[in-house]
Amino acid sequence: MSNNTVKTDTTASGIGPVEEAGASPYSADNPAPVIEPPRKRTKKTGRATRGNFELYAWLFMRLSGVVLVVLVIGHLLVQLVLDGGVQKVGFAFVAGRWASPFWQVWDLLMLWLAMLHGTIGLRTIINDYAERANTRVWLKGLLYTATVFTILLGTLVIFTFDPNIR
Amino acid sequence: MATPTLEKTDGGAEPGFADSPYITVTFRVRRFNPEVSAEAEWQDFTFEMDPKERVLDGLHKIKWELDGTLTFRRSCAHGICGSDAMRINGKNRLACKTLIKDISPEKPITIEAIKGLTVLKDLVVDMEPFFQAYRDVMPFLITKDTNEPTRERLQSAEDRERFDDTTKCILCAACTSSCPVFWNDGQYFGPAAIVNAHRFIFDSRDEAGEQRLEILNDRDGVWRCRTTFNCTDACPRGIEITKAIQEVKRALITRRI
Numbered sequence: 001m002s003n004n005t006v007k008t009d010t011t012a013s014g015i016g017p018v019e020e021a022g023a024s025p026y027s028a029d030n031p032a033p034v035i036e037p038p039r040k041r042t043k044k045t046g047r048a049t050r051g052n053f054e055l056y057a058w059l060f061m062r063l064s065g066v067v068l069v070v071l072v073i074g075h076l077l078v079q080l081v082l083d084g085g086v087q088k089v090g091f092a093f094v095a096g097r098w099a100s101p102f103w104q105v106w107d108l109l110m111l112w113l114a115m116l117h118g119t120i121g122l123r124t125i126i127n128d129y130a131e132r133a134n135t136r137v138w139l140k141g142l143l144y145t146a147t148v149f150t151i152l153l154g155t156l157v158i159f160t161f162d163p164n165i166r
Numbered sequence: 167m168a169t170p171t172l173e174k175t176d177g178g179a180e181p182g183f184a185d186s187p188y189i190t191v192t193f194r195v196r197r198f199n200p201e202v203s204a205e206a207e208w209q210d211f212t213f214e215m216d217p218k219e220r221v222l223d224g225l226h227k228i229k230w231e232l233d234g235t236l237t238f239r240r241s242c243a244h245g246i247c248g249s250d251a252m253r254i255n256g257k258n259r260l261a262c263k264t265l266i267k268d269i270s271p272e273k274p275i276t277i278e279a280i281k282g283l284t285v286l287k288d289l290v291v292d293m294e295p296f297f298q299a300y301r302d303v304m305p306f307l308i309t310k311d312t313n314e315p316t317r318e319r320l321q322s323a324e325d326r327e328r329f330d331d332t333t334k335c336i337l338c339a340a341c342t343s344s345c346p347v348f349w350n351d352g353q354y355f356g357p358a359a360i361v362n363a364h365r366f367i368f369d370s371r372d373e374a375g376e377q378r379l380e381i382l383n384d385r386d387g388v389w390r391c392r393t394t395f396n397c398t399d400a401c402p403r404g405i406e407i408t409k410a411i412q413e414v415k416r417a418l419i420t421r422r423i
Contacts, residue, residue: 024202026202026204028201032200032201032202032203032204034200034286035284035285036284037282037295037349038350038351039353040284041298042295042298043298045298045353054383054384054385054387054389054390055389055418057389058389058415059419128346128392129350
Protein backbone atom coordinates (compact mmCIF):
# COMPACT_ATOMS: atom_id res chain seq x y z
CA MET A 1 0.00 0.00 0.00
CA SER A 2 1.60 3.20 -1.10
CA ASN A 3 -1.22 5.38 0.14
CA ASN A 4 -0.50 7.20 3.36
CA THR A 5 -3.44 9.56 3.34
CA VAL A 6 -5.72 7.43 5.45
CA LYS A 7 -8.55 9.25 7.08
CA THR A 8 -10.43 7.58 9.87
CA ASP A 9 -13.96 8.84 9.87
CA THR A 10 -16.07 6.26 11.57
CA THR A 11 -17.83 8.66 13.91
CA ALA A 12 -19.12 10.97 11.21
CA SER A 13 -21.18 8.19 9.71
CA GLY A 14 -23.65 8.20 12.56
CA ILE A 15 -23.39 4.46 12.78
CA GLY A 16 -21.33 3.41 15.74
CA PRO A 17 -19.07 0.42 15.76
CA VAL A 18 -20.28 -2.79 17.29
CA GLU A 19 -18.00 -2.39 20.28
CA GLU A 20 -19.89 0.66 21.51
CA ALA A 21 -23.00 -1.33 22.23
CA GLY A 22 -22.79 -0.42 25.92
CA ALA A 23 -23.01 -2.95 28.71
CA SER A 24 -23.33 -6.14 26.73
CA PRO A 25 -24.49 -9.40 28.29
CA TYR A 26 -22.24 -11.24 25.84
CA SER A 27 -18.56 -11.99 26.19
CA ALA A 28 -15.97 -14.33 24.73
CA ASP A 29 -17.10 -17.05 27.12
CA ASN A 30 -20.75 -16.32 26.59
CA PRO A 31 -21.23 -15.46 22.92
CA ALA A 32 -24.56 -14.47 21.44
CA PRO A 33 -26.41 -17.16 19.51
CA VAL A 34 -25.73 -17.10 15.79
CA ILE A 35 -28.62 -17.10 13.35
CA GLU A 36 -28.85 -20.45 11.66
CA PRO A 37 -30.33 -20.60 8.16
CA PRO A 38 -33.53 -22.60 7.73
CA ARG A 39 -33.11 -26.34 7.19
CA LYS A 40 -29.35 -26.65 7.18
CA ARG A 41 -27.69 -29.52 5.34
CA THR A 42 -25.84 -31.82 7.70
CA LYS A 43 -24.15 -35.18 7.41
CA LYS A 44 -27.44 -36.76 8.30
CA THR A 45 -29.50 -34.98 5.70
CA GLY A 46 -31.49 -37.92 4.45
CA ARG A 47 -31.24 -39.35 1.03
CA ALA A 48 -35.02 -39.38 0.88
CA THR A 49 -35.04 -40.99 -2.52
CA ARG A 50 -38.56 -41.12 -3.79
CA GLY A 51 -37.91 -42.67 -7.14
CA ASN A 52 -38.59 -40.42 -10.06
CA PHE A 53 -41.46 -38.46 -8.57
CA GLU A 54 -39.69 -35.10 -8.73
CA LEU A 55 -38.62 -35.78 -12.30
CA TYR A 56 -42.16 -36.63 -13.41
CA ALA A 57 -43.59 -33.64 -11.55
CA TRP A 58 -41.12 -31.34 -13.30
CA LEU A 59 -41.85 -32.86 -16.72
CA PHE A 60 -45.59 -32.78 -16.11
CA MET A 61 -45.43 -29.03 -15.42
CA ARG A 62 -43.77 -28.39 -18.79
CA LEU A 63 -45.96 -30.69 -20.86
CA SER A 64 -49.28 -29.83 -19.20
CA GLY A 65 -48.40 -26.17 -19.53
CA VAL A 66 -48.09 -26.45 -23.29
CA VAL A 67 -51.33 -28.41 -23.61
CA LEU A 68 -53.14 -26.03 -21.27
CA VAL A 69 -52.24 -23.03 -23.41
CA VAL A 70 -54.20 -24.59 -26.29
CA LEU A 71 -57.06 -25.85 -24.12
CA VAL A 72 -57.58 -22.68 -22.12
CA ILE A 73 -57.32 -20.27 -25.04
CA GLY A 74 -59.74 -22.48 -26.99
CA HIS A 75 -62.06 -22.57 -24.01
CA LEU A 76 -61.98 -18.80 -23.58
CA LEU A 77 -62.63 -18.23 -27.29
CA VAL A 78 -65.63 -20.54 -27.34
CA GLN A 79 -67.08 -19.24 -24.11
CA LEU A 80 -66.45 -15.52 -24.37
CA VAL A 81 -65.71 -14.45 -27.93
CA LEU A 82 -67.18 -16.61 -30.67
CA ASP A 83 -70.85 -16.86 -31.51
CA GLY A 84 -72.38 -14.02 -29.51
CA GLY A 85 -69.85 -13.68 -26.73
CA VAL A 86 -70.42 -14.19 -23.06
CA GLN A 87 -74.16 -13.40 -23.26
CA LYS A 88 -74.93 -16.80 -24.73
CA VAL A 89 -73.54 -18.77 -21.80
CA GLY A 90 -76.33 -20.34 -19.79
CA PHE A 91 -77.67 -23.68 -18.76
CA ALA A 92 -78.83 -24.47 -22.27
CA PHE A 93 -75.46 -23.59 -23.76
CA VAL A 94 -73.56 -25.83 -21.34
CA ALA A 95 -76.08 -28.65 -21.80
CA GLY A 96 -75.72 -28.40 -25.56
CA ARG A 97 -71.97 -28.46 -25.42
CA TRP A 98 -71.73 -31.41 -23.08
CA ALA A 99 -73.99 -33.42 -25.34
CA SER A 100 -70.90 -33.82 -27.51
CA PRO A 101 -68.20 -36.22 -26.29
CA PHE A 102 -65.59 -33.92 -27.84
CA TRP A 103 -66.36 -31.10 -25.39
CA GLN A 104 -66.71 -33.54 -22.54
CA VAL A 105 -63.18 -34.79 -23.17
CA TRP A 106 -61.95 -31.22 -23.67
CA ASP A 107 -63.37 -30.05 -20.36
CA LEU A 108 -62.27 -33.17 -18.53
CA LEU A 109 -58.72 -32.80 -19.82
CA MET A 110 -58.69 -29.14 -18.93
CA LEU A 111 -60.00 -29.86 -15.43
CA TRP A 112 -57.43 -32.52 -14.67
CA LEU A 113 -54.45 -30.80 -16.22
CA ALA A 114 -55.21 -27.40 -14.73
CA MET A 115 -55.86 -28.80 -11.27
CA LEU A 116 -52.72 -30.95 -11.22
CA HIS A 117 -50.63 -28.18 -12.76
CA GLY A 118 -51.81 -25.73 -10.11
CA THR A 119 -51.35 -28.25 -7.32
CA ILE A 120 -47.78 -29.07 -8.26
CA GLY A 121 -47.03 -25.38 -8.61
CA LEU A 122 -48.44 -24.61 -5.17
CA ARG A 123 -46.59 -27.57 -3.73
CA THR A 124 -43.36 -26.05 -5.06
CA ILE A 125 -44.21 -22.72 -3.47
CA ILE A 126 -45.01 -24.39 -0.14
CA ASN A 127 -41.76 -26.34 -0.26
CA ASP A 128 -39.88 -23.15 -0.98
CA TYR A 129 -41.44 -20.84 1.55
CA ALA A 130 -42.90 -22.85 4.45
CA GLU A 131 -39.98 -23.14 6.82
CA ARG A 132 -41.26 -25.42 9.53
CA ALA A 133 -41.90 -29.07 8.76
CA ASN A 134 -45.30 -28.93 10.43
CA THR A 135 -46.45 -25.97 8.41
CA ARG A 136 -45.48 -27.80 5.25
CA VAL A 137 -47.39 -30.92 6.18
CA TRP A 138 -50.56 -29.01 7.00
CA LEU A 139 -50.47 -26.71 3.98
CA LYS A 140 -49.81 -29.59 1.63
CA GLY A 141 -52.51 -31.71 3.28
CA LEU A 142 -54.99 -28.89 2.76
CA LEU A 143 -53.84 -28.46 -0.82
CA TYR A 144 -54.15 -32.14 -1.73
CA THR A 145 -57.57 -32.44 -0.07
CA ALA A 146 -58.88 -29.47 -2.03
CA THR A 147 -57.41 -30.86 -5.25
CA VAL A 148 -58.88 -34.34 -4.86
CA PHE A 149 -62.27 -32.90 -3.96
CA THR A 150 -62.37 -30.52 -6.91
CA ILE A 151 -61.17 -33.09 -9.43
CA LEU A 152 -63.61 -35.76 -8.27
CA LEU A 153 -66.54 -33.38 -8.14
CA GLY A 154 -65.75 -31.93 -11.56
CA THR A 155 -65.33 -35.35 -13.13
CA LEU A 156 -68.56 -36.53 -11.62
CA VAL A 157 -70.46 -33.55 -12.99
CA ILE A 158 -69.03 -33.91 -16.48
CA PHE A 159 -70.01 -37.57 -16.72
CA THR A 160 -73.32 -37.56 -14.89
CA PHE A 161 -74.61 -34.27 -16.24
CA ASP A 162 -78.31 -34.54 -16.93
CA PRO A 163 -79.69 -31.86 -19.28
CA ASN A 164 -83.27 -32.66 -18.24
CA ILE A 165 -82.71 -31.91 -14.58
CA ARG A 166 -85.17 -29.64 -12.67
CA MET B 167 -10.07 14.90 -3.46
CA ALA B 168 -13.65 14.77 -2.44
CA THR B 169 -14.90 14.39 -5.97
CA PRO B 170 -14.94 10.83 -7.10
CA THR B 171 -13.89 10.99 -10.68
CA LEU B 172 -13.89 7.82 -12.67
CA GLU B 173 -13.21 9.21 -16.10
CA LYS B 174 -9.74 9.94 -17.31
CA THR B 175 -8.91 13.58 -16.91
CA ASP B 176 -8.22 14.42 -20.54
CA GLY B 177 -4.48 13.96 -20.52
CA GLY B 178 -4.00 15.74 -17.25
CA ALA B 179 -5.72 18.99 -18.21
CA GLU B 180 -6.70 19.43 -14.59
CA PRO B 181 -3.51 19.50 -12.56
CA GLY B 182 -5.21 18.54 -9.31
CA PHE B 183 -6.16 15.11 -10.55
CA ALA B 184 -2.89 14.28 -12.19
CA ASP B 185 -0.94 14.14 -8.91
CA SER B 186 -3.33 12.11 -6.86
CA PRO B 187 -5.35 9.24 -8.22
CA TYR B 188 -6.99 8.78 -4.82
CA ILE B 189 -10.64 9.21 -4.15
CA THR B 190 -12.59 9.09 -0.94
CA VAL B 191 -14.58 5.93 -0.55
CA THR B 192 -16.95 4.75 2.13
CA PHE B 193 -17.15 1.08 2.96
CA ARG B 194 -20.39 0.24 4.74
CA VAL B 195 -19.61 -3.10 6.33
CA ARG B 196 -22.11 -5.41 8.01
CA ARG B 197 -20.49 -6.16 11.34
CA PHE B 198 -21.45 -9.01 13.64
CA ASN B 199 -19.57 -10.08 16.70
CA PRO B 200 -21.40 -12.59 18.90
CA GLU B 201 -19.00 -11.85 21.75
CA VAL B 202 -20.25 -8.28 21.89
CA SER B 203 -23.81 -8.18 20.63
CA ALA B 204 -26.47 -10.45 19.25
CA GLU B 205 -27.32 -7.83 16.64
CA ALA B 206 -25.50 -7.24 13.39
CA GLU B 207 -25.08 -3.64 12.40
CA TRP B 208 -23.62 -1.48 9.65
CA GLN B 209 -20.40 0.36 10.24
CA ASP B 210 -18.99 2.98 7.91
CA PHE B 211 -15.29 3.35 7.13
CA THR B 212 -14.26 6.35 5.09
CA PHE B 213 -10.76 6.57 3.68
CA GLU B 214 -8.88 7.38 0.52
CA MET B 215 -7.84 4.87 -2.02
CA ASP B 216 -7.01 4.45 -5.66
CA PRO B 217 -10.14 3.52 -7.60
CA LYS B 218 -8.04 1.07 -9.60
CA GLU B 219 -7.52 -0.97 -6.45
CA ARG B 220 -9.82 -3.77 -5.41
CA VAL B 221 -12.39 -4.08 -2.67
CA LEU B 222 -10.05 -6.50 -0.92
CA ASP B 223 -7.37 -3.78 -0.78
CA GLY B 224 -9.92 -1.55 0.94
CA LEU B 225 -10.71 -4.28 3.45
CA HIS B 226 -6.99 -4.73 4.09
CA LYS B 227 -6.63 -1.03 4.67
CA ILE B 228 -9.45 -1.15 7.21
CA LYS B 229 -8.07 -4.19 8.97
CA TRP B 230 -4.45 -3.09 8.97
CA GLU B 231 -4.83 0.62 9.56
CA LEU B 232 -8.29 1.48 10.86
CA ASP B 233 -9.92 -1.37 12.75
CA GLY B 234 -8.09 -4.60 13.36
CA THR B 235 -11.21 -6.37 14.57
CA LEU B 236 -12.71 -6.57 11.09
CA THR B 237 -12.88 -10.23 10.20
CA PHE B 238 -12.96 -11.70 6.72
CA ARG B 239 -11.48 -14.62 4.83
CA ARG B 240 -8.95 -14.32 2.09
CA SER B 241 -6.08 -16.45 1.07
CA CYS B 242 -4.52 -16.06 -2.35
CA ALA B 243 -6.11 -12.64 -2.99
CA HIS B 244 -6.03 -13.28 -6.74
CA GLY B 245 -9.33 -14.95 -7.54
CA ILE B 246 -8.18 -18.54 -7.34
CA CYS B 247 -8.71 -19.80 -3.80
CA GLY B 248 -12.32 -18.68 -3.57
CA SER B 249 -12.28 -17.66 0.08
CA ASP B 250 -13.34 -14.02 -0.16
CA ALA B 251 -16.76 -14.27 -1.73
CA MET B 252 -18.97 -11.61 -0.21
CA ARG B 253 -22.03 -9.57 -0.98
CA ILE B 254 -20.77 -6.28 -2.40
CA ASN B 255 -23.42 -3.69 -3.20
CA GLY B 256 -26.01 -6.47 -3.01
CA LYS B 257 -24.27 -8.79 -5.46
CA ASN B 258 -22.13 -11.78 -4.66
CA ARG B 259 -18.58 -11.21 -5.87
CA LEU B 260 -15.01 -11.96 -4.98
CA ALA B 261 -13.55 -8.98 -3.14
CA CYS B 262 -10.21 -9.69 -4.81
CA LYS B 263 -11.65 -9.44 -8.32
CA THR B 264 -13.84 -6.38 -7.86
CA LEU B 265 -12.29 -3.04 -8.70
CA ILE B 266 -13.48 0.00 -6.75
CA LYS B 267 -14.04 1.99 -9.97
CA ASP B 268 -16.51 -0.60 -11.22
CA ILE B 269 -18.94 -0.40 -8.32
CA SER B 270 -19.85 3.31 -8.18
CA PRO B 271 -17.54 4.43 -5.36
CA GLU B 272 -19.25 7.83 -5.12
CA LYS B 273 -21.88 6.06 -3.01
CA PRO B 274 -21.13 3.99 0.08
CA ILE B 275 -20.08 0.48 -0.90
CA THR B 276 -22.05 -2.05 1.13
CA ILE B 277 -20.23 -5.22 2.10
CA GLU B 278 -21.97 -8.13 3.79
CA ALA B 279 -21.38 -11.80 4.37
CA ILE B 280 -22.88 -14.13 1.76
CA LYS B 281 -26.48 -15.12 2.48
CA GLY B 282 -27.98 -18.45 3.42
CA LEU B 283 -25.13 -19.59 5.65
CA THR B 284 -24.60 -18.95 9.35
CA VAL B 285 -22.61 -15.78 9.96
CA LEU B 286 -19.92 -16.50 12.54
CA LYS B 287 -18.30 -13.08 12.67
CA ASP B 288 -18.43 -10.05 10.37
CA LEU B 289 -17.90 -11.48 6.88
CA VAL B 290 -17.02 -15.03 7.92
CA VAL B 291 -19.71 -17.66 7.46
CA ASP B 292 -19.91 -21.32 8.38
CA MET B 293 -19.21 -23.06 5.07
CA GLU B 294 -19.85 -26.55 6.43
CA PRO B 295 -23.37 -27.05 4.96
CA PHE B 296 -22.00 -25.89 1.60
CA PHE B 297 -19.12 -28.38 1.68
CA GLN B 298 -21.45 -31.10 2.95
CA ALA B 299 -23.53 -30.71 -0.21
CA TYR B 300 -20.30 -30.80 -2.20
CA ARG B 301 -19.20 -34.02 -0.53
CA ASP B 302 -22.64 -35.54 -1.04
CA VAL B 303 -22.27 -35.52 -4.84
CA MET B 304 -19.00 -37.48 -4.63
CA PRO B 305 -16.72 -35.00 -6.40
CA PHE B 306 -13.93 -37.43 -7.23
CA LEU B 307 -13.11 -39.89 -9.99
CA ILE B 308 -14.80 -43.27 -9.59
CA THR B 309 -14.00 -46.20 -11.83
CA LYS B 310 -15.36 -49.72 -11.79
CA ASP B 311 -11.94 -51.12 -12.55
CA THR B 312 -10.43 -51.73 -9.13
CA ASN B 313 -6.95 -52.50 -10.42
CA GLU B 314 -4.44 -49.75 -10.08
CA PRO B 315 -3.95 -48.18 -13.51
CA THR B 316 -0.61 -48.75 -15.16
CA ARG B 317 -0.82 -45.67 -17.32
CA GLU B 318 -2.58 -42.36 -17.57
CA ARG B 319 -6.33 -42.34 -18.25
CA LEU B 320 -6.32 -40.72 -21.65
CA GLN B 321 -9.14 -38.66 -23.03
CA SER B 322 -9.80 -36.99 -26.35
CA ALA B 323 -9.89 -33.22 -26.61
CA GLU B 324 -13.62 -33.37 -27.44
CA ASP B 325 -14.36 -35.46 -24.37
CA ARG B 326 -12.46 -33.00 -22.24
CA GLU B 327 -14.29 -30.10 -23.84
CA ARG B 328 -17.63 -31.58 -22.80
CA PHE B 329 -17.19 -30.59 -19.15
CA ASP B 330 -14.55 -27.90 -19.50
CA ASP B 331 -16.79 -25.12 -18.20
CA THR B 332 -17.56 -26.79 -14.89
CA THR B 333 -13.91 -27.57 -14.11
CA LYS B 334 -13.40 -23.86 -13.47
CA CYS B 335 -15.29 -23.88 -10.16
CA ILE B 336 -13.28 -22.60 -7.18
CA LEU B 337 -15.93 -23.41 -4.54
CA CYS B 338 -16.31 -19.82 -3.39
CA ALA B 339 -20.05 -20.33 -2.71
CA ALA B 340 -21.00 -17.12 -4.54
CA CYS B 341 -23.50 -19.08 -6.64
CA THR B 342 -25.06 -21.21 -3.91
CA SER B 343 -25.44 -18.23 -1.59
CA SER B 344 -27.15 -16.22 -4.35
CA CYS B 345 -29.78 -18.89 -4.96
CA PRO B 346 -33.22 -18.02 -3.56
CA VAL B 347 -34.13 -21.68 -3.24
CA PHE B 348 -31.04 -22.24 -1.10
CA TRP B 349 -31.87 -19.22 1.06
CA ASN B 350 -35.19 -20.76 1.98
CA ASP B 351 -34.15 -24.36 2.15
CA GLY B 352 -30.54 -25.16 2.96
CA GLN B 353 -31.10 -28.82 2.14
CA TYR B 354 -31.17 -28.03 -1.57
CA PHE B 355 -27.84 -29.14 -3.01
CA GLY B 356 -27.25 -25.72 -4.46
CA PRO B 357 -25.62 -24.71 -7.76
CA ALA B 358 -22.01 -25.35 -6.71
CA ALA B 359 -22.58 -28.98 -5.77
CA ILE B 360 -24.48 -29.58 -9.02
CA VAL B 361 -21.70 -27.92 -11.04
CA ASN B 362 -19.15 -30.23 -9.45
CA ALA B 363 -21.36 -33.26 -10.04
CA HIS B 364 -21.69 -32.14 -13.66
CA ARG B 365 -17.91 -32.04 -13.94
CA PHE B 366 -17.76 -35.80 -13.24
CA ILE B 367 -21.06 -36.93 -14.75
CA PHE B 368 -19.91 -35.75 -18.18
CA ASP B 369 -16.31 -36.91 -17.78
CA SER B 370 -15.73 -39.86 -20.13
CA ARG B 371 -13.23 -41.41 -17.68
CA ASP B 372 -15.65 -41.50 -14.79
CA GLU B 373 -18.01 -44.42 -14.29
CA ALA B 374 -20.27 -43.31 -11.47
CA GLY B 375 -22.34 -40.82 -13.45
CA GLU B 376 -25.42 -42.93 -12.94
CA GLN B 377 -24.96 -42.84 -9.16
CA ARG B 378 -24.49 -39.08 -9.12
CA LEU B 379 -27.54 -38.57 -11.29
CA GLU B 380 -29.50 -40.67 -8.82
CA ILE B 381 -28.34 -38.43 -5.96
CA LEU B 382 -29.35 -35.30 -7.86
CA ASN B 383 -32.71 -36.86 -8.76
CA ASP B 384 -33.53 -36.56 -5.07
CA ARG B 385 -36.12 -34.28 -3.51
CA ASP B 386 -33.40 -31.69 -2.84
CA GLY B 387 -31.66 -32.19 -6.16
CA VAL B 388 -31.79 -30.50 -9.55
CA TRP B 389 -35.58 -30.41 -9.77
CA ARG B 390 -35.68 -27.68 -7.15
CA CYS B 391 -33.78 -25.37 -9.50
CA ARG B 392 -36.05 -22.48 -10.42
CA THR B 393 -33.88 -21.31 -13.33
CA THR B 394 -33.53 -17.78 -11.94
CA PHE B 395 -29.95 -17.44 -13.28
CA ASN B 396 -28.76 -15.80 -10.03
CA CYS B 397 -25.95 -18.34 -9.89
CA THR B 398 -24.76 -17.65 -13.42
CA ASP B 399 -24.76 -13.91 -12.67
CA ALA B 400 -22.84 -14.40 -9.44
CA CYS B 401 -20.14 -16.78 -10.64
CA PRO B 402 -16.76 -14.99 -10.58
CA ARG B 403 -15.37 -17.58 -12.98
CA GLY B 404 -18.10 -17.03 -15.55
CA ILE B 405 -19.33 -20.62 -15.44
CA GLU B 406 -22.68 -21.08 -17.15
CA ILE B 407 -24.12 -22.68 -14.04
CA THR B 408 -27.80 -22.68 -14.95
CA LYS B 409 -26.91 -24.33 -18.25
CA ALA B 410 -24.95 -27.02 -16.41
CA ILE B 411 -27.94 -27.67 -14.16
CA GLN B 412 -30.18 -27.92 -17.21
CA GLU B 413 -27.78 -30.42 -18.75
CA VAL B 414 -28.02 -32.58 -15.65
CA LYS B 415 -31.82 -32.38 -15.84
CA ARG B 416 -31.72 -33.38 -19.49
CA ALA B 417 -29.42 -36.30 -18.72
CA LEU B 418 -31.87 -37.47 -16.08
CA ILE B 419 -34.82 -37.24 -18.46
CA THR B 420 -33.27 -38.79 -21.55
CA ARG B 421 -31.83 -41.65 -19.54
CA ARG B 422 -35.19 -42.80 -18.37
CA ILE B 423 -37.80 -41.63 -20.78
